[in-house]
Amino acid sequence: MKRKLKTIDCFFQRDNPRATPIENPNLTNVQDSDPINLHTEAAELNQQETLATTFERDPGKRVQILMLPFDQQDEARRFYISEGPYQVILDEYPLNDASHARRFQSNWFKQFSWLEYSPHTDRAYCLPCFLFSKKPIGKYGLDTFTVKGFNNWKKVNEGKECAFLKHMGNSGSAHNYSVGCFNNLKNSMTHIDKVMVKENEKLVAEARLRLTTTINSIRWLTFQGCPFRGHDESQNSLNQGALQIIVKFDFVFILLMMEKIMKITDVLCQTLQKKSIDILNALDSVSNTKVLLGNLRNDGWDPVLQEVC
Ligand SMILES: [Zn+2]
Structure with missing residues (x-):
């Protein structure tokens, strides 16, 4: 007498809930029916007769x-x-x-x-x-x-x-x-999708900025041979480590301000160092530098703040 061969499938149950038919004893599979020749009344009951998966897209088959x-x-x-x-x-x-x-x-x-x-x-x-x-x-x-x-x-x-x-x-x-x-x-x-994407982009940008700042600070300290850690790194300490200080908001803000001011005054410095310069040109340079510094004082804070943040 021949034994019926078992396949590996018989040891496992289907675990895809979407492929599982709804537990309704009235539902039977009629998917092979010819759609054109369906009798009107039979077609009206088709929704109930069709074995449909949960998220079937065809409106004639879905639950x-x-x-x-x-x-x-x-x-x-x-x-x-x-x-x-x-x-x-x-x-x-x-x-x-x-x-x-x-x-x-x-x-x-x-x-x-x-x-x-x-x-x-x-x-x-x-x-x-x-x-x-x-x-x-x-x-x-x-x-x-x-x-x-x-x-x-x-x-x-x-x-x-x-x-x-x-x-x-x-x-x-x-x-x-x-x-x-x-x-x-x-x-x-x-x-919700748009907000999530925007929020994710913001988080990624912030994380990238923090990482870049830390790497640049470490590189600078390494080239200068400065210690990373100080004697006391508590919040109110006057002797914190250099790494703690150079990544702080006010330190970065002052550095950026200094860079901007030095860029503005650089032209004036170079002009004044030339011995052949006449007094009218020197006065023009002073006046221009004064205007540029005034502009920075009046309107230049926001870009610096945004750059630091
Ligand atoms: Zn409608």
Whole structure:
């Protein structure tokens, strides 16, 4: 008698929670069904029949947000917002089974940014309503763009009677409420990302400045043969180590100020050292230097402070 060969897989359980089906005894796998020949009623139940992963993007296959475990709902909303509406462009969409058969048009995506299309069910859905509408209460038409999907293409672009426009409704409609929630969460996600990036860049710049300053100070002390540590390095000590002193704010500030002042007065010093200089040129140099030092005193503090900080 032959023994059944065991593979290594049978000793391990799947550990990817996203690949695990929702624990619902009503769900069965019908992914192999032909999407075009689905009966209308069967298609309406397709959401319940389809074995969907948690973050499936196809709106005809994905699980309703409210059916997800509570701690995954917010994560799912952020995922779908970051991915955007599922707008699949096909060369030719399937004809529906109406008496005058029509098909979905890809240019509707341009007119209605919220619109999604499922190649699996050949139906249209609304992303903001899917993410933020309340639990369906069974009232006719309310869950068309979230659960059942819409495929009555004849009703699209019928002027005021256009099904997409009717779904959007007026400013206080459920759809516009969902769009508001969608935009708020999208903006907050973008805002948080930007703040995080900016804050990280600031932290990196500060760390880099501290490191460069310390390295330069160590190099300077080494070349001068100065000791790094002093006799007493406590905060109020008058005999702190040289390394402690030269990385302090006031030390760096005074050095920078001295450098700027010496750059300004350098021209005057060189002029005065020339014996052939006439008194008018010397007076011009004194006057120019005075103006430049005045400018530094009036407007030059901020750049120096920024450089030190
Ligand atoms: Zn909607």
